[in-house]
Amino acid sequence: MLSAPVRRILAAVTLPAILALSSCTAGPGQAAHARQVAAGQPNPSTPPSTPSTVPSATPSTLPSATAKPAPGSLEWYVSQVPTFPEAPPPQPVPLPPTTDTAPFWHRLPTEQKVAFITIDDGGLARPPAVADFIWRAHIPVTLFLNSPAAEEHADYFRQIQVAGGVVESHTINHNSLAGRSYDYQKQEICGAADKLETLFGKRATLFRPPFGNHDATTLKAAHDCGAKAVFHWSETVHEGKVRYQTPEKVVQPGDVLLMHFRPALMDDLLAALKAIHRAGLTPALLEDYVR
Numbered sequence: 084m085l086s087a088p089v090r091r092i093l094a095a096v097t098l099p100a101i102l103a104l105s106s107c108t109a110g111p112g113q114a115a116h117a118r119q120v121a122a123g124q125p126n127p128s129t130p131p132s133t134p135s136t137v138p139s140a141t142p143s144t145l146p147s148a149t150a151k152p153a154p155g156s157l158e159w160y161v162s163q164v165p166t167f168p169e170a171p172p173p174q175p176v177p178l179p180p181t182t183d184t185a186p187f188w189h190r191l192p193t194e195q196k197v198a199f200i201t202i203d204d205g206g207l208a209r210p211p212a213v214a215d216f217i218w219r220a221h222i223p224v225t226l227f228l229n230s231p232a233a234e235e236h237a238d239y240f241r242q243i244q245v246a247g248g249v250v251e252s253h254t255i256n257h258n259s260l261a262g263r264s265y266d267y268q269k270q271e272i273c274g275a276a277d278k279l280e281t282l283f284g285k286r287a288t289l290f291r292p293p294f295g296n297h298d299a300t301t302l303k304a305a306h307d308c309g310a311k312a313v314f315h316w317s318e319t320v321h322e323g324k325v326r327y328q329t330p331e332k333v334v335q336p337g338d339v340l341l342m343h344f345r346p347a348l349m350d351d352l353l354a355a356l357k358a359i360h361r362a363g364l365t366p367a368l369l370e371d372y373v374r
């Protein structure tokens with residue numbers, strides 16, 4: 084793990100290279116970026132074109148090479164991200180042999196030293212620096228979105244998609260599904276998946292029921308709408324604090340951390356990354372493990 088001064092030196096060395104590449108295609112810029120901060124994380128499965136906002140700095144707005152970033156600034160958040168052990172090559176988990184229902188998991192059944200960050204909803208708040216943070220720090224994220232919020236703020240979520248995020252389904256209306264009819268649940272799940280596919284060009288392969296509430300009908304409807312797995316979560320993150328579901332208070336391999344599009348999402352992302360790092364794990368993309 085690099086110490087803070089080393090990280091600053093690295094930033095000073097690579098910043099001119101990034102600037103030189105800022106008007107070029109994404110390939111070399113992405114590579115330079117990866118060397119600067121990614122430290123072993125996989126590249127986003129959706130290779131981004133030049134990100135919309137990064138790198139966009141001009142010489143007049145650049146901090147000097149030795150200046151400490153102001154707390155709360157994007158640069159500060161990036162500077163706080165730990166350097167992770169190299170992510171192992173993903174070994175997709177075997178899916179249960181049943182053919183008419185999706186499995187329901189609180190955590191991914193894997194012993195690989197990875198954990199997963201998921202961000203839900205989308206209607207409440209959308210901090211503007213999130214896409215840049217995800218891009219700059221190569222944070223693998225899965226977004227479980229409600230389709231009306233996704234449609235209303237499609238440009239925002241597309242920026243996160245370009246930065247490497249993957250959009251999945253979280254229903255249309257965010258109602259509790261347990262106990263509802265198959266037709267109702269299928270409409271909520273498929274309806275959201277259809278809209279998200281139109282908006283983001285990819286069919287959802289994962290589903291998270293609102294509040295985690297589900298029954299057997301949910302798992303059948305999710306399967307019929309194209310979901311390979313239905314996810315609950317193993318930790319929640321809110322206002323920069325990780326809340327564990329177990330007394331050990333350590334992120335375990337395969338754990339799924341839940342946060343929301345809320346005002347403190349930048350702090351939540353950072354808190355999740357630090358918790359994953361403390362556990363000796365590396366953040367990874369859920370979709371690389373459920374295929």
Ligand SMILES: [Zn+2]
Pocket residue numbers: 203204253257293294
């Ligand atoms: Zn939700």
